[in-house]
Amino acid sequence: MKQADIPTLIDRMAEELRQRLDIDEQTVMVGIHTGGVWIARLLHAKLGIQKPLGTLDISFYRDDFTRIGMNPQVKPSELPFTLDGRTIILVDDVLHTGRTVRAAMNELFDYGRPASIVLATLVERSGRELPIEANVVGLHMELAEHQHVKLSGPEPLRLEVKTSS
Amino acid sequence: MTSPRIRIFGGRLIDPCNNVDGPFDLYIADGRVAAIGDAPDGFAADVELDATGMCVTPGLVDLCARLREPGQEHKASIDSECRAAASSGITTLCCPPDTDPVIDTPAVVELIRHRARQVGAARVVALGALTPGLRGVHLSEMAALQQAGCVGVSNAGNPLGSTLIERRAFEYAATFGLTVFLHADDAALSADGCLHEGRVSTRLGLPGIPEAAETVAVARDLALIEQTGVTAHFCRLTTRRAVRMVARAQFDGVPVTADVAIPYLYFTDVDASQFGPDYHFIPPLRTAEDRTGLLQSLRNGTLSALCSDHQPHEPDAKLAPFPATEPGASGLDSLLPLTLKLVEEGHLSLPDAIARVTCGPARILNIPCGELSVGRVADVCVFDLNGNWRLDQHTMSSRGKNTPFRGWEMRGRVRYTLRGRAPAPRDPAR
Amino acid sequence: MSGANLQIRADGRLRHFLSIEGLDRRIFTEILDTADSFTGVAEQSVKKVPLLRGKTIVNLFFEASTRTRTTFELAAKRLSADVLNINIDVSSAVKGETLLDTLRNLQAMHVDMFVVRHSDSGTAHFIAAHALPHVSVINAGDGRHAHPTQAVLDMLTIRRNKGADFGRLTVAIVGDIAHSRVARSQIHALNLLNTGEVRVVAPRTLLPADVESLGVKVFHELREGLRDADVVMMLRLQRERMQGAMLPSEHEYFRLYGLTDEKLSMAKADVTVMHPGPINRGVEMDSQVADGPPSVILEQVAHGIAARMAVMSMAMQQNIQPQAND
Numbered sequence A: 001m002k003q004a005d006i007p008t009l010i011d012r013m014a015e016e017l018r019q020r021l022d023i024d025e026q027t028v029m030v031g032i033h034t035g036g037v038w039i040a041r042l043l044h045a046k047l048g049i050q051k052p053l054g055t056l057d058i059s060f061y062r063d064d065f066t067r068i069g070m071n072p073q074v075k076p077s078e079l080p081f082t083l084d085g086r087t088i089i090l091v092d093d094v095l096h097t098g099r100t101v102r103a104a105m106n107e108l109f110d111y112g113r114p115a116s117i118v119l120a121t122l123v124e125r126s127g128r129e130l131p132i133e134a135n136v137v138g139l140h141m142e143l144a145e146h147q148h149v150k151l152s153g154p155e156p157l158r159l160e161v162k163t164s165s
Numbered sequence B: 001m002t003s004p005r006i007r008i009f010g011g012r013l014i015d016p017c018n019n020v021d022g023p024f025d026l027y028i029a030d031g032r033v034a035a036i037g038d039a040p041d042g043f044a045a046d047v048e049l050d051a052t053g054m055c056v057t058p059g060l061v062d063l064c065a066r067l068r069e070p071g072q073e074h075k076a077s078i079d080s081e082c083r084a085a086a087s088s089g090i091t092t093l094c095c096p097p098d099t100d101p102v103i104d105t106p107a108v109v110e111l112i113r114h115r116a117r118q119v120g121a122a123r124v125v126a127l128g129a130l131t132p133g134l135r136g137v138h139l140s141e142m143a144a145l146q147q148a149g150c151v152g153v154s155n156a157g158n159p160l161g162s163t164l165i166e167r168r169a170f171e172y173a174a175t176f177g178l179t180v181f182l183h184a185d186d187a188a189l190s191a192d193g194c195l196h197e198g199r200v201s202t203r204l205g206l207p208g209i210p211e212a213a214e215t216v217a218v219a220r221d222l223a224l225i226e227q228t229g230v231t232a233h234f235c236r237l238t239t240r241r242a243v244r245m246v247a248r249a250q251f252d253g254v255p256v257t258a259d260v261a262i263p264y265l266y267f268t269d270v271d272a273s274q275f276g277p278d279y280h281f282i283p284p285l286r287t288a289e290d291r292t293g294l295l296q297s298l299r300n301g302t303l304s305a306l307c308s309d310h311q312p313h314e315p316d317a318k319l320a321p322f323p324a325t326e327p328g329a330s331g332l333d334s335l336l337p338l339t340l341k342l343v344e345e346g347h348l349s350l351p352d353a354i355a356r357v358t359c360g361p362a363r364i365l366n367i368p369c370g371e372l373s374v375g376r377v378a379d380v381c382v383f384d385l386n387g388n389w390r391l392d393q394h395t396m397s398s399r400g401k402n403t404p405f406r407g408w409e410m411r412g413r414v415r416y417t418l419r420g421r422a423p424a425p426r427d428p429a430r
Numbered sequence C: 001m002s003g004a005n006l007q008i009r010a011d012g013r014l015r016h017f018l019s020i021e022g023l024d025r026r027i028f029t030e031i032l033d034t035a036d037s038f039t040g041v042a043e044q045s046v047k048k049v050p051l052l053r054g055k056t057i058v059n060l061f062f063e064a065s066t067r068t069r070t071t072f073e074l075a076a077k078r079l080s081a082d083v084l085n086i087n088i089d090v091s092s093a094v095k096g097e098t099l100l101d102t103l104r105n106l107q108a109m110h111v112d113m114f115v116v117r118h119s120d121s122g123t124a125h126f127i128a129a130h131a132l133p134h135v136s137v138i139n140a141g142d143g144r145h146a147h148p149t150q151a152v153l154d155m156l157t158i159r160r161n162k163g164a165d166f167g168r169l170t171v172a173i174v175g176d177i178a179h180s181r182v183a184r185s186q187i188h189a190l191n192l193l194n195t196g197e198v199r200v201v202a203p204r205t206l207l208p209a210d211v212e213s214l215g216v217k218v219f220h221e222l223r224e225g226l227r228d229a230d231v232v233m234m235l236r237l238q239r240e241r242m243q244g245a246m247l248p249s250e251h252e253y254f255r256l257y258g259l260t261d262e263k264l265s266m267a268k269a270d271v272t273v274m275h276p277g278p279i280n281r282g283v284e285m286d287s288q289v290a291d292g293p294p295s296v297i298l299e300q301v302a303h304g305i306a307a308r309m310a311v312m313s314m315a316m317q318q319n320i321q322p323q324a325n326d
Helices: A006-020 A033-046 A099-111 B079-088 B108-119 B141-150 B164-176 B199-204 B212-228 B240-251 B286-300 B332-343 B348-354 B361-363 C025-043 C066-078 C097-108 C125-130 C147-162 C181-192 C222-226 C250-257 C287-291 C298-318
Strands: A030-033 A054-056 A087-095 A116-125 A136-141 A145-153 A158-163 B006-008 B013-014 B020-022 B026-030 B032-036 B047-050 B053-057 B058-062 B088-095 B123-129 B153-156 B180-184 B232-234 B256-261 B306-307 B378-390 B410-417 C056-061 C083-086 C113-118 C136-142 C170-174 C197-201 C217-219 C231-234 C272-274
Touching: A006 A033, A006 A136, A006 B199, A006 B410, A030 A033, A033 A087, A033 A116, A033 A145, A033 B108, A033 B141, A054 B306, A087 A145, A099 A116, A099 B079, A136 C298, B013 B141, B013 B153, B026 C083, B032 B286, B053 B058, B058 B361, B058 B410, B079 B088, B079 B332, B088 B332, B088 B361, B088 B378, B108 B123, B123 B141, B164 B180, B212 B232, B212 B240, B212 C097, B240 B256, B240 B286, B256 B286, B256 B361, B286 C231, B306 B332, B306 B348, B306 B361, B332 B348, B332 B378, B332 B410, B332 C066, B410 C025, C025 C181, C025 C298, C056 C066, C056 C097, C066 C113, C066 C298, C083 C231, C097 C125, C113 C125, C113 C298, C125 C136, C125 C217, C136 C287, C136 C298, C147 C181, C147 C217, C147 C231, C147 C272, C170 C181, C170 C222, C181 C217, C197 C222, C197 C298, C272 C298
Parallel strands: A030 A054, A030 A087, A087 A116, A116 A136, B006 B047, B013 B053, B058 B088, B088 B123, B123 B153, B153 B180, B180 B232, B232 B256, B256 B306, C056 C083, C056 C113, C113 C136, C170 C197, C170 C231, C197 C217, C231 C272
Antiparallel strands: A145 A158, B006 B026, B013 B020, B026 B032, B053 B378, B378 B410
């Protein structure tokens, strides 16, 4: 696969966000560990968001805990601002089944009651299992069930498509 | 009704008391041994028992078996356990005095003997209580107990109030020629222990019973035995040190004997490492070195008897965390095969092994059993040395199914058990 | 040795948590890592995670213990589980329901996990052996046998203070080893992590038979036992030991085995001092040590909740079904 030009995708996403929302000193952004945080950092800088970046680890909110089990490398979630009444830009690297975003929203609502959530994702690929869609997408990909796209990083950021046997 | 005349033929007759071991037929008349080898003149058998390929021995004498009656009939009864004994080739059982009520009055002795006679499956001899209620404070009416049929007296492992009381009890028993049956245990040292004090009890965090609990008691008791001249027997010794002390005393001519129970010859404290309640015994299973010492002493005769230490329990007694379970295993069903297994493993010759469960215990109890001398009551056991079967709750005749030998292959299947007359009622399960 | 196959499933995951013995280094390290990840949760503003929502955890305590029970309760609640506290007084003369009947009755109410504390060694194993297939058992202390969650929080505390290489550490455990389930679990855990040297310091009367067989070096003199130690773990001394003719007095015990700054100077300069609590000031240690810089006693308490959250969620893994109201 031709190597995606990630900086260009980030620029495009930032532009779309500016068109969609009024970015001001009240705007908050939250990245989902781990790849979503890498992308969020870039977007956060590009958009000049003043409030510090929030990070979410959704390990404790996953619903496939049974099969996958505990992830011992969990980092704590950090949301250094109140959520109530705010618009939150939620950032992830790959939107696939929708379960990660579902877990992230559950976790956000444990912290407070946002006015709205806007989902921005670097890659959106086929295979949704839940009725969840991104508002801002960097790259759409049509992939078969046994194919997986992964963001590696943080330096340099690369998208890789892998095939599972 | 006259007893039938019986001829048991074709078997290997082993009667260690009379040094007999060979292909001799056994002739029984009027419930007694009439002849060995050649038929008595004019003998016409009413019943012929074919013992070809089998061993013919005196009926086994079990030095310690708890029948749980009176008082604990939810565990077992004289009926169930005497039948189980007969199925297992055991014709005489000795029961300790810790029934409820305790065997401290002639009435209780009579109750037990009457019940046993009614069942008719095995002979029961009882030990009388050394002190009323086994409380260790006063002397019991030992003369009356002896007259009622007790063959000895014991405090069944309960402590005596002081060494003075112990001395007086020994002297009083000696007055009537009664043997005192002692359980070597220093109560203060064993306290609430439930396992041998050693690396296993340390690892499991279970209160331990140190070796000294047994050796301190044996030392004290031997001193008083020598002082008073009473005939004494140590029940179920578990440590090689204690057995060595007894051997020295025997060498010095002190009238003391000792026995060992089957489980202590097969298991050690390590077997309890998984908190398995089947390995909960009082006194506790000891170390491998102790086990080796016990086997050696059994071979050289310091330990002159082997018993089952039969303690049948209802299932609930073993369904609890280890320290909360009741100790003891059901042993009647496995006494003979596990005695024979010692022969198989080279620890004893077959005649010596038979001696340890026939004339050995009979001499300790001072009863005319465990031998096939002419004129004696014909208590006989005929068993197939090579008969294999598996010990489990279906093949066990005792009501108590609690045993650490569950699932073991048993070698030695009893075919006939005779008690002075035609074969006794047997459990058809095996 | 004890209950190895009882604790671990066929797929290598934790089913029950009964004792450190029977666990391999891999899974114990996983438990420590998981506990580590839960320490962050307590610092978040939202201290709850929904991992065990809908699950019922029963604290089955046959021994009074407000302290341990509250940490287990808090840990369960932070995992969003429902908690049932059952205290059964076994000291009363009248014997009530058998243990097995109590277990069966509670299982009939569809509970998912038992946290058990009992004065009989082997109780947690017994309950685990009789538990239904979907039920997990956590040992909160059985007799003198084991207190494995304490060992987890202690090892976590050492790791966070001294790093993951236990091979270069000398750890001294001081006090009543004979009667301590905490000490036994700590010794097993330290040896499992290949600790450089594990020492016990106590008079003969407070050491169990054959204690060396547990894998420790024995010292009767505190100063020698503390020499160049990296970690000192003090054990609680109970009053009963004086009554049971094991010690003459607290006074002599404190003089010989009580931790003071002076005795502590024998250890390494950056020594860490630990105690499972509650402390008997003036008996196990003086106030200066208890409140001084080397003491991490309060850290231990915080780690206690994370440790319990870790073992509960790891043991419950197979039971978690996808939530119905996603």
